[in-house]
Amino acid sequence: xxxxxxxxxxxxxxxxxxxxxxxxxxxxxxxxxxxxxxxxxxxxxxxxxxxxxxxxxxxxxxxxxxxxxxxxxxxxxxxxxxxxxxxxxxxxxxxxxxxxxxxxxxxxxxxxxxxxxxxxxxxxxxxxxxxxxxxxxxxxxxxxxxxxxxxxxxxxxxxxxxxxxxxxxxxxxxxxxxxxxxxxxxxxxxxxxxxxxxxxxxxxxxxxxxxxxxxxxxxxxxxxxxxxxxxxxxxxxxxxxxxxxxxxxxxxxxxxxxxxxxxxxxxxxxxxxxxxxxxxxxxxxxxxxxxxxxxxxxxxxxxxxxxxxxxxxxxxxxxxxxxxxxxxxxxxxxxxxxxxxxxxxxxxxxxxxxxxxxxxxxxxxxxxxxxxxxxxxxxxxxxxxxxxxxxxxxxxxxxxxxxxxxxxxxxxxxxxxxxxxxxxxxxxxxxxxxxxxxxxxxxxxxxxxxxxxxxxxxxxxxxxxxxxxxxxxxxx
Numbered sequence: 001x002x003x004x005x006x007x008x009x010x011x012x013x014x015x016x017x018x019x020x021x022x023x024x025x026x027x028x029x030x031x032x033x034x035x036x037x038x039x040x041x042x043x044x045x046x047x048x049x050x051x052x053x054x055x056x057x058x059x060x061x062x063x064x065x066x067x068x069x070x071x072x073x074x075x076x077x078x079x080x081x082x083x084x085x086x087x088x089x090x091x092x093x094x095x096x097x098x099x100x101x102x103x104x105x106x107x108x109x110x111x112x113x114x115x116x117x118x119x120x121x122x123x124x125x126x127x128x129x130x131x132x133x134x135x136x137x138x139x140x141x142x143x144x145x146x147x148x149x150x151x152x153x154x155x156x157x158x159x160x161x162x163x164x165x166x167x168x169x170x171x172x173x174x175x176x177x178x179x180x181x182x183x184x185x186x187x188x189x190x191x192x193x194x195x196x197x198x199x200x201x202x203x204x205x206x207x208x209x210x211x212x213x214x215x216x217x218x219x220x221x222x223x224x225x226x227x228x229x230x231x232x233x234x235x236x237x238x239x240x241x242x243x244x245x246x247x248x249x250x251x252x253x254x255x256x257x258x259x260x261x262x263x264x265x266x267x268x269x270x271x272x273x274x275x276x277x278x279x280x281x282x283x284x285x286x287x288x289x290x291x292x293x294x295x296x297x298x299x300x301x302x303x304x305x306x307x308x309x310x311x312x313x314x315x316x317x318x319x320x321x322x323x324x325x326x327x328x329x330x331x332x333x334x335x336x337x338x339x340x341x342x343x344x345x346x347x348x349x350x351x352x353x354x355x356x357x358x359x360x361x362x363x364x365x366x367x368x369x370x371x372x373x374x375x376x377x378x379x380x381x382x383x384x385x386x387x388x389x390x391x392x393x394x395x396x397x398x399x400x401x402x403x404x405x406x407x408x409x410x411x412x413x414x415x416x417x418x419x420x421x422x423x424x425x426x427x428x429x430x431x432x433x434x435x436x437x438x439x440x441x442x443x444x445x446x447x448x449x450x451x452x453x454x455x456x457x458x459x460x461x462x463x464x465x466x467x468x469x470x471x472x473x474x475x476x
Contacts (some may be wrong), residue, residue, distance in 0.1 A: 052124050054102050055109035060131070063123035064186050067133050070119065076184045077175035080142060082132040083193035084108075087166040089128035094357070096161060104157065104165070111153040115145075131190060133174070142171055143208050150207070170197030172211040195219050226278050228266060233291060238262050240295035242313070243462040244471070245433060245455045248446050253475055254453055255312045257348070258296050259462045260288055285318045290330060292316070296345065297338040299465055304340075311472075314346035314376055314397075319353040322361055328368065342372030346397065350378045354389055362392055369394040376433075380421070390428060398425040402436025402456075419449045426450075 050062035058066070070079070086092070086108070093101040105124060112122050112130065122132040134145070150167050157165055170193035177189040196211040199218065209215075232238060238260055245255040262270040279285035296313050303310045321327045335345060347368060353361050365375055376397035377390075390398075400421060418434075425432045434446055437456030446454055463471070 052109075055106050055124050057109045057113070058121065058123040060123055060125040063121055063125065063131060063133075066121040067186050068184075070121070070133065071174070071184050075175075076177070077173070078136050079133050079174040080136045081172050081174055081177070081186070081189040081193050082134055082142075082146065083125075083170050083190060083197060084130040084132065084146075085168050085170075085197055086128040087168060092163065092165070096163065100161065103160070107157055107160070108153055111149060111156060115149045115152060125190065129194075131193070136173060136175075139171075139210055142210075146208055167207060168197050168200050169208045170194055170199075170211065171208065172196060176211065192216075222274075222278055225267070225270065225275050226282055226284075228264065229275065229279060229284050230287075232262060232264060233287060235265070237264055238288065238291060239464070240292050240299075241462040241464060242468040243455060244460045244468070245314075245453050246459050248443070248451050248454050251459070253311065253472055255314065255346070256468065257314045257455065257462075258292050258316070260292050261462070280318060280320070283320060286320055286324065289316065289318055289321070290334060293331070293345070294334050295465075297335055297340050300340050300344050301338040310344050312344055312346050312374060314348045314374075316348045316350075316378070319350065322353060322357060322364065328364070328371070331368070331373075332371065343374060346374040346376055348376045348378040348399070351380050351401075354393075358389060362389075362394075366394050390424070395430055398430045398432050400432065400434045400451075415445065415449075418445075422449050422451050 050059060050065075051057070052059040086104075089101065092104065105128075108130065109124065112132065116122060116132065116134065120132065120134045122130060125131045134142070136142075137145075146167075146169050153167075154165065172189050172192040174184055174189060177185055177192065192211040192215075195215050196209040199215050200207065200209050239262075241259045241261050242256040243259060244253045245257065246252065247254045260272065260276070262272075262275055264270050276285065276288075279288055293315050296315055300310050300313065324330075331347075335342060349361070349365070369375055374396045375394060376399055377393065377395050378399045379401040380398050398421070400418065422432050431452045433453035433455055434442075434451050435455045437443060437446070437454045437458045439458065443454065443458065460471070
């Protein structure tokens with residue numbers, strides 16, 4: 001019988017027909033081993049694909065898979081979806097570092113693991129969001145369970161860092177989330193939880209919200225507002241209003257704050273609280289800020305041309321400007337276009353801008369101050385910024401937040417705190433203005449502690465430029 005290979009290769013007889021069965025058997029063993037290795041690799045790969053690399057727990061895909069298994073065995077009406085959000089997580093990362101942020105996420109995962117039953121799956125589904133599928137119950141019982149989780153995490157976390165961590169949560173009953181062919185759609189459930197969570201207006205008073213049909217209507221309305229804003233600006237639907245600032249003792253107008261209002265042809269008058277947060281979210285607030293600045297410059301130019309001695313007008317500036325490299329250039333371009341002295345423009349920045357990149361914000365403020373703009377810190381007392389920052393901020397005015405101010409006039413401790421803030425600001429060579437002033441008692445107290453200026457409905461609501469002109473003309 002012939003050989004399989006030529007004898008000149010020196011391998012004659014190795015691949016003979018007599019030895020062929022040995023090689024076939026060896027190939028079979030090798031194939032089995034190879035398939036086994038591939039299977040083990042695939043199992044490990046599958047497990048790896050199901051794991052969140054930060055917490056070591058399930059990821060979003062595995063979470064949905066386990067939710068689907070549960071709903072096959074038990075009616076979806078027996079469950080509620082929850083999305084937990086860590087408030088200001090970016091600030092935690094920036095302040096404490098990404099490694100500490102990851103460790104904190106791990107502690108949240110461990111707390112949830114200990115607080116939930118085995119039949120209640122959960123997973124981290126985005127950077128700072130966790131999703132939970134829990135047993136359905138009345139609203140108050142779900143809120144109670146979530147608050148227990150929040151409290152337990154805070155207790156555990158306090159051993160590692162002293163920074164307070166706040167949560168907010170959106171809840172949606174799974175029975176509300178049926179999609180095509182009446183099947184439960186977990187993505188819809190997640191989206192509706194997020195809609196509910198977004199509806200929380202004041203995190204200090206409410207941190208859990210439940211999805212209902214009204215929230216969906218509000219969400220659709222907000223999308224309509226967002227889509228309409230660019231055209232509304234082109235069609236002159238936005239308008240600049242002024243709210244006077246008064247001397248606390250003189251009761252004379254000493255300045256004004258420029259505020260934006262939207263009288264829509266489609267929606268009618270839209271409350272600022274309904275469209276400004278949306279503009280902040282989608283970045284359109286930058287264009288609105290520059291629009292208001294230009295309207296103020298037009299007004300100041302008219303006053304100067306008439307021979308009037310203008311008052312300082314403050315203009316709100318969004319935190320989003322901090323990331324705009326052309327911010328200062330655009331400001332100067334608008335002001336220089338109308339040849340307005342910079343000292344007549346006061347740029348208001350909220351205290352919250354310092355929670356993201358304080359060093360960059362302070363550097364921008366110093367440049368603006370050196371150019372000649374006046375600067376004020378708005379909503380002081382509403383955020384988490386350090387009092388130590390005040391010594392580095394080149395601000396001319398400190399505005400006491402209305403929430404910080406209201407309700408404290410009749411409290412001895414509250415009065416002491418406000419008085420201390422005023423004294424501190426004066427020592428830092430800042431003027432102080434209290435906004436949201438509505439009663440004579442508040443005025444009397446502010447006179448007593450020598451607060452420079454007041455602003456609020458006690459004196460005047462925001463008004464159209466024409467009406468402000470008439471009011472100021474009468475006073476002078």
